Amino acid sequence: MFHLRGHHIFCLLGYRGMGYSEEYAENMTAVHTALREQPETLVQIIAGPDQLCAKYPEDKEYHCQDKDIYERDAEILSRLGVHIGDILPWSEVENRIRAHVVPEDIGVVCETCSWRSYGYCQQGVERIIGHKGLWNVEHK
Template sequence: MFKLRGHHLFCLLGYRGMGYSQEYVENMTLLHKTLRDNPKTRIELVKGPDQLCEKYPNSGIYHCQDDNIYERDAAILEKLGLTIGQIVNWEDIELLIRSYIIPSDIQSVCKSCSWRSYGVCEEGIQEILDGKGLREVTSVNKQNLSNF
């Protein structure tokens, strides 16, 4: 079982092998691949830093504790009808996304996210809506995108 905060449910949809550091990318890729290959994987929804935040590089400001991140977590969980402490299979999260989310939701719910400009999260939502599941990440981008 993985422990994830609300906004990471959307981050996984847009994940394309890029991240804040090599260690972060490796961790995110492992989680993403596990969910893609095993959609019955259980997710415990947590408040605050989760298993992805554990690998966020210690390079100054720790955004995982930022108030606007908590607000994004809450907004995404609310849109999906989920609550902190709930345990749900990844395939059920995908079903909720198909029921309650449209690609343009990224523009409002994730408006302050530095990754939003890439457009990959909207693509990821559309792929879920089309029944494709998580996109396969074939190679890990080893570039450290420390400006995010």
């Protein structure tokens, strides 16, 4: 089971192997690959820093406790109809994305995210809506 905060659900949709550091990207790739290859993997929704935040590099400004990140978490959880503490398979997360999210939501919900300009998360939502699943990512 993975423990994820709300906004990392959207981050996983657009993940393409890049990250804040080598260690961060390796960790993100491992989580992403497991969810892509085994969509029945359970995910528990948590408040605050999660398994992905745990590998955030110490030499960068830590934003995982910022108020706007918590607000983004809450907005995404609200859109998906899930709550802190819920445990569900990743496949159900994808079902909820198909039912409640449109690609344009990324521009609104993730407006201040530095990764948004790549367009990957919006494309990731499109993939989920089209039943294509997460991207196949091979971290180098």
